Amino acid sequence: MKVVQIPNGIQLEGVEHFNIDHTFLCGQCFRWDKNKDGSFEGVAFEKAIKITQSNNDIFIYNTNKRDFENIWLKYLDLDKDYSMIKAQLSKDEVMTAAIGYGWGIRILQQELWECLVSFIISSSNNIPRIKRIIASLCQLYGKPIKLGDKTHYTFPSADELSGITEQDLAPIKAGFRAKYIVDAVNKVNSGLIQLEQLKKLPLCEAKKSLMQINGVGPKVADCVLLFGCGRYGAFPVDVWIDRAMRGLYPCECEKACGIRELGENMYGDYCGLAQQYIFYYARENNMFK
DNA sequence: CACCAGGCAAGCC
């Protein structure tokens, strides 16, 4: 991959195993919007960028080489060897087909705090509304940043949210999840939950720690570990993955003691990525129900 | 064709 400076941005030449539709639409993130021209724009690490793709060339606007190396290279997971990972995961025909379908998925290395709050909001909810609630939270408590003539907002840190109450959050219409957000703010600010430590703790310890927060159960915790901590060994199971796995691996599911355990045993260290391939494959092909 | 009522949705308590 070659990084070239262009007017108001950079161009990445010869990027493989990466597709912006697959990556931004596979359900892992809530802060990216697709424009009519096919480009995506979004915010991470207090920067707003726009991304387009033409075959193996990626164009990132409103950035520079330095930010790419410091932020976007890691965020977009472009520093990983996906050809090796895919080879390791291609153990059966179903997974091979799923990888063939969502070949351009990369697991975004999202900011931990944002990821935690986002997946608390995701519980018993649908993507359009999750996105709306997060956007409201950012507009209300984040800082404005410009991208062209559009204004985006940063995701407010736990510190910036310190002291908020359920009533303060009423305008974002998070419903019963508002009290969970408040609990997350308090437990992170008090030091009870040390977010950065989660990246080093054994997976089950990290999960236990996260589940001390009201509104964080096994599924939300696994999502936070996978999408916010770079823990590819986490295999989040929601109703959709449950249905997809039962549909695609009926015999294996029958024997297994649980879908999460099955996923971990079948795909090992990179089962979290396997989960994304299955999810995208099943959903985009209407295999649910 | 509006309009409304009741069900229900990427979980957790």
Added chain:
DNA sequence: GGCTTGCATGGT
């Protein structure tokens, strides 16, 4: 089973 909110659904 309840929880907020919003919306697709089918019945009127």
